[in-house]
Amino acid sequence: MPTADQATLDLLFRAARTHNAWLPKPVEDATLRAAYDLAKFGATSANMSPLRVVFVKSAAAKEKLKPALHEGNLAKTMAAPVTAILGMDIRFYEKLPQLFPQVDAKAWFKDLPENILETMALRNSSLQGAYFMLAARAVGLDCGPMSGFDNAKVDAAFFAGTTIKSNFICNLGYGDPAKLYPRNPRLTFEEACRVE
Ligand SMILES: Cc1cc2nc3c(=O)[nH]c(=O)nc-3n(C[C@H](O)[C@H](O)[C@H](O)COP(=O)(O)O)c2cc1C
Numbered sequence: 140m141p142t143a144d145q146a147t148l149d150l151l152f153r154a155a156r157t158h159n160a161w162l163p164k165p166v167e168d169a170t171l172r173a174a175y176d177l178a179k180f181g182a183t184s185a186n187m188s189p190l191r192v193v194f195v196k197s198a199a200a201k202e203k204l205k206p207a208l209h210e211g212n213l214a215k216t217m218a219a220p221v222t223a224i225l226g227m228d229i230r231f232y233e234k235l236p237q238l239f240p241q242v243d244a245k246a247w248f249k250d251l252p253e254n255i256l257e258t259m260a261l262r263n264s265s266l267q268g269a270y271f272m273l274a275a276r277a278v279g280l281d282c283g284p285m286s287g288f289d290n291a292k293v294d295a296a297f298f299a300g301t302t303i304k305s306n307f308i309c310n311l312g313y314g315d316p317a318k319l320y321p322r323n324p325r326l327t328f329e330e331a332c333r334v335e
Pocket residue numbers: 155156157158211212284285286287288307322323
C-alpha cells in the first residue's frame with residue numbers, strides 16, 4: 140500500500156505551521172493555480188465543490204480588504220504577499236449538472252431552505268479550505284488562516300451581487316521561521332479518539 144514519505148509528512152503536517160511573518164518573496168500566480176489544481180480533487184458531498192476563492196494580491200485589492208480585518212490580523216495581512224478569501228457559493232447546486240452528471244443532483248438541493256444550503260456550503264467549503272491549505276503547503280507555500288474579520292464587509296467588497304459568502308481568509312507566502320511562536324500541543328489519540 141503506498142504511503143507518503145517522511146519528508147512529505149513533515150511538509151504537510153509535522154513541520155507545517157501557521158505563519159504570521161513573511162519573507163520578502165513574491166508568490167507567482169502559477170503557484171496559486173498549482174495549489175488550487177490539487178485542492179480541487181478533495182472530496183465534497185455529491186461533489187458539490189462550493190469553494191470559490193479570491194486571491195487578494197494587488198495593493199488595490201489589499202486596500203479593499205483592509206477595513207474588514209480585525210485589528211490583530213491587520214498588519215500581518217497587509218504584509219502578506221497574498222491573502223486568499225475562501226468563499227462558498229450558497230447556490231452550489233447550479234453547477235451539479237456539470238459536477239455530478241450521472242443523476243439530477245440539482246433536484247436534491249435546489250428547494251432546500253437557505254439555512255440548510257448555507258450549512259452544507261459551510262461544511263464542504265471548510266473541507267475544501269483545509270484541502271487548499273494542505274495543497275498550498277505541498278507546493279511550497281506557508282499559510283496563515285484567519286476568521287478574525289468582518290464577513291459582511293468582505294462579502295460587500297468582493298462578492299456583491301453574487302450568491303457567494305466568505306468562509307475564512309488565509310494569508311499565503313513564504314513564512315519567516317524565525318518569527319514563529321512555539322508550537323502548541325495537540326490532543327493525543329487517547330484524548331480525542333476512541334475505537335469501538
Ligand atoms: C479557521 C481558522 C481561523 C483562525 N483565525 C485566526 C485569527 O483570526 N487570527 C490569528 O492570529 N490566528 C488565527 N488562526 C490561527 C490558529 O490560532 C493557528 O492555526 C493554531 O493555533 C495552530 O497553529 P500552528 O499551525 O502553528 O500549530 C486561525 C486558524 C484557523 C484554522
